[in-house]
Every structure is written in structure tokens, then in C-alpha cells.
Amino acid sequence: MVSTYQKEDVLLWLAEVMDPEIPVVSLIDLGVIREVSVDAKGKVMVEMTPTFVGCPAMDYMKKEVEQVLTDHQVKDFEVNVSFESQWSSNDITDNGRAALKKFGLAPPPKYQLIPDLEILDQVPCPYCDSDNTTLNTPFGPTLCRSMHYCHNCKQAFEQFKPL
């Protein structure tokens, strides 16, 4: 039997699976879904990797992906979580960055090789774009967020940490 769906269809379905903590960014834009393939018999393979190794939402995200595949009548699928390819904040798409900013979360700056953590001290404020900001603490309400303060608009804000 030839499957009625292609990889592109699966990608469209999965584009609706959002990060449970940041419900405006899809797992594809976040870079958590690494690879999707459909074989000749219609079996769907999805490779995922967590942002942070200890991310408690990983199981939940995997189940969401499986649910979406089931909802679209995919009978045969395999969703794998591994560290074979390691997530970095550079993997967040431009689309994802724009969504983060709109959500009030400063997107992580893109970096080359190793992120210099001094960049944490002048993160542009997601509300007023000022870089007159300081890092309050590299640890925030979730593993992937740091906390900052903007001296221009006098508001606290969070950043998705560069990793």
C-alpha cells in the first residue's frame, strides 16, 4: 500500500505541536524535532532531542507528537529521543525567535563556536529593545530561562538562554 501522506504533510501536522511552557513556539521552530522521515510503507520516524538534558517536559512533548500522529491516522510510527545530535540555541529558527520575542521572552543571540556568557549582561529588552539591561541571575523559572532587568523601561524580563 502506498501511503497517502508525505514528509511535508507530517511536518505540517507537527508544526502545530507547541512547547508546553512557551505555547507560541512549535517544537519544529524550537529545534527539538530534529528529523522527520516517511518510508515507502508509510512508517513515520521522528527524531527529537531536549533543549536541556533535565527538561521535565520532554516526556510530555514526545507524547504530544505521538498523539498528533495518531490523530492523523498514522498506524506505524516511532518517536525517538536521543542526544545523537545535540540541541543548541542556534537551532531556534527565525520564526521561533520572533515568536519568543512577541511572547515577552528575549530570544537567545546567535553565536559561533562557544557562547561567551558575558553577552548575558546586555541582552536587548524584549519590550523596548534597549540594551541598558543587567543579568539578575542565570537561573529562572524553567531550566532554559535566565532573569534580567531593563533599566530603560524598568521591567524585569526573561531570556531563553544561549546554549
Added chain:
Amino acid sequence: MDSHLNELALKELLYRIADDLLILGHRNSEWTGIGPLLEEDIAFSSMAQDKIGQSLALYELLHQLGEREPDVVAFMRNADQFHNCQFVELPIGGYEFSLIRHFLYDHSLFLRFQALSNSSYEPLAALSRKLVGELRYHVLHASTFIKQLGTATEESISRLQSSLNEAIPYSLGIFEPSPYEKELIDDGIFSGEQELFHQWWSVVNEILGKTALEISQVDQELAKTGGRLGQHTEHLQPLLDEMSEVIKLDPSAEW
């Protein structure tokens, strides 16, 4: 794996790191709700979550090598079956002791995963490359606070110094050699505890050099070892009992 012996060596290495992370993660979590300031409460809680999650990833690797499921391994062993160093099981003490331990231990962990990023055992190398990125935040946090409080007031300096004196013999126990040291090095799995110790020593002293704190003298004879072989202080078993209270009451419970 190439041979039976290599697998024993690899498992021993994985257990020592995973057990360290599980136990220290649990200790860090004891700061939740009682941290000396809100940001530190969150930082220690966040690092606890990171460390316990990282231990799970290592227990998964062990499971793939034939060991039991992560929950069983984490909750169903007794103290004498744990390979963690004694340093991580000590009670949290005052904030200054927890901060000193965080500083000394996490620098060793960061360097360990840096070394393991080149391990010949590829699943461990891949995970280590990932963990190095995360641990940068832990060592940044530790070093920042040590530099600030280690140059602040007479009280902060003397309290940190006395915790440092207490911690040093235990911190040497981090590097207690594995019975398989030679195999690990020969097979390119890990560059060895001794090399790790020397790297750690130079990093830690460089940072302390920017403060009023100092490591007065190091007598390897006083190193608190034995933890890697299952010999622990009286503090570990009560911690394990507390950690496994739910699973022992009802093994099918979800929490």
C-alpha cells in the same frame, strides 16, 4: 563493547558520575524554599533539577548496557551500593558550605565532561558535549558568587574560609581512582582521575587567587576516600530513605 573488562570499567565510571549527580541534585533541592535570597533559592532548585535530569540520562546509558531501569537503580539500592564520593552526600550545612561545595564539585564536573566529550564511547561523548554547555551556567554561577563573597566582608570571608577548610579533604575524594583506571585510559574512554585532579586544582586556585580565600595546605593522606567503593558517611542512608519513601510505599505510584 570490545571486551567484558571494558564494560565493567565503563559502568563503574558511569555509576560514579550518575550517583554524584543524583545525590548532589537531591542535596541542592533541599534549598528550595529556604534559600538566603530568592535568586539563590531558584538557582539551587534549578541546578538540582538539572543534575537529577543529567543523572537520569547517565542511568539510561547504564540501562542500555544491561543495568536495571533508572528508577530501580536510583531508588532501590542501599548506601553501600552507591559509587558517589562522600563529598556530595554531606548535609547542606550553612549556605556558605553549600556554595563552597557547589564551586569545588561543579568545576570538577565541568572539566570531567569536557574530557569525556572526546570519549571513545560515543554515546557518552555525545551526552558530554551537551552537558558541557549546560554546566557552563553552573560554574559561572559558582565562580561569580565565590568572587563576590570571597572579597566582601570579614564575616563572609571567614565563613567561606572555614567551609573551604572543611570541604577540601572531601573534595579530594572526588578523584579517588577507579579500580579500572588503566583500562579507561588505555581504551580512550576517559583521560583518568589524576589528570582531572591536576586540571581542577589549577582552575580552582586561579579563581580563589582573585579572592581573600586560600587553600592552606593539601595533604593527600587526609583525602576522604572510599565513597567510590561504597564506603559512605552516616549521612547517605537517611537521604536514600527519604528519596525512596514514595516508591517503597507504593512501587506503582506515579508522581
